[in-house]
Amino acid sequence: MSVFDKPFNSDRDAALVTGAGNGIGLAIAQALVGEGVRTIFADLSEEKVAAAIASSAHPELAVPWVGDLASREGCEALLAHARSTLGCVTHFVHSAAPARREADHVLAVSDETWERMRAVNVDAGFRLARGLARSLIAVREPGSFLIITSLHAGTPRNLPHYSTSKAALAMLVKELAKTLGRFGIRVNALVPGAIAAGGFVADPSLERHIPLGRLGRSTDLAPMALAVLSNRISGYVTGAAFVVDGGLSLTNWFDPSALDDL
Numbered sequence: 001m002s003v004f005d006k007p008f009n010s011d012r013d014a015a016l017v018t019g020a021g022n023g024i025g026l027a028i029a030q031a032l033v034g035e036g037v038r039t040i041f042a043d044l045s046e047e048k049v050a051a052a053i054a055s056s057a058h059p060e061l062a063v064p065w066v067g068d069l070a071s072r073e074g075c076e077a078l079l080a081h082a083r084s085t086l087g088c089v090t091h092f093v094h095s096a097a098p099a100r101r102e103a104d105h106v107l108a109v110s111d112e113t114w115e116r117m118r119a120v121n122v123d124a125g126f127r128l129a130r131g132l133a134r135s136l137i138a139v140r141e142p143g144s145f146l147i148i149t150s151l152h153a154g155t156p157r158n159l160p161h162y163s164t165s166k167a168a169l170a171m172l173v174k175e176l177a178k179t180l181g182r183f184g185i186r187v188n189a190l191v192p193g194a195i196a197a198g199g200f201v202a203d204p205s206l207e208r209h210i211p212l213g214r215l216g217r218s219t220d221l222a223p224m225a226l227a228v229l230s231n232r233i234s235g236y237v238t239g240a241a242f243v244v245d246g247g248l249s250l251t252n253w254f255d256p257s258a259l260d261d262l
């Protein structure tokens with residue numbers, strides 16, 4: 001059998017994807033149901049969840065959840081919904097994030113915007129991962145979690161609420177991975193570059209900084225997400241960060257060499 005055959009066990013595996021109504025979360029949730037994995041599509045927008053499920057390869061494997069993950073109650077409601085619809089969630093993807101607005105720089109961002117960004121990224125990521133891990137540990141099942149961070153976990157983005165919450169998430173991945181490894185629960189980060197997916201209004205001039213020559217698409221992320229989520233493919237990988245950026249992070253303020261002599 002090829003190493004890429006049956007990356008998931010559709011009898012046992014079940015997934016929960018936050019931010020599944022749009023962009024990267026949508027692409028990963030659709031890819032999971034495409035692999036036969038029962039998957040909760042969780043998002044703030046009922047309309048987006050319905051459209052994401054309707055355009056999936058296997059809508060019958062998709063379970064909708066609509067709610068606000070910025071609150072503790074929202075996270076608890078999602079965990080309860082997961083237990084009642086899927087039983088034990090073995091694969092968790094945290095992709096939800098509020099919109100990023102260029103106007104929200106250091107001197108302008110409101111307290112409310114700052115707190116909401118942290119609440120959806122960090123607090124919800126932690127509460128959901130901990131709740132799902134507790135359920136897996138109780139039934140002694142392994143699991144695999146994937147948290148979507150950003151290149152701006154390490155470099156400023158002119159959006160302090162966003163970059164600081166992504167930096168916190170990058171450390172959360174490591175804390176979770178270190179503690180949960182003994183229970184067979186792996187936790188990794190997926191680090192997108194400039195992905196024209198909805199949450200980021202891409203300036204086409206960015207392309208000249210991307211060695212692979214184009215902005216990313218959400219479907220560029222989904223295959224790597226599945227590979228890292230799969231215990232069959234990545235069973236010995238935890239606490240790692242996988243950059244999918246077409247080489248954008250290789251860039252700096254020097255333009256590439258001219259290479260006129262070739």
Ligand SMILES: NC(=O)c1ccc[n+]([C@@H]2O[C@H](COP(=O)([O-])OP(=O)(O)OC[C@H]3O[C@@H](n4cnc5c(N)ncnc54)[C@H](O)[C@@H]3O)[C@@H](O)[C@H]2O)c1
Binds near residue numbers: 020
């Ligand atoms: N697009 C990029 O270039 C890029 C780059 C680096 C990292 N990321 C990260 O990838 C993830 C997905 O990005 P995207 O561009 O696909 O985003 P997006 O804005 O297209 O999708 C995010 C989804 O999260 C949902 N959401 C927002 N707040 C929520 C809440 N309180 N409760 C429940 N759902 C909520 C939104 O409704 C939306 O459907 C984010 O975590 C983002 O920070 C994106």
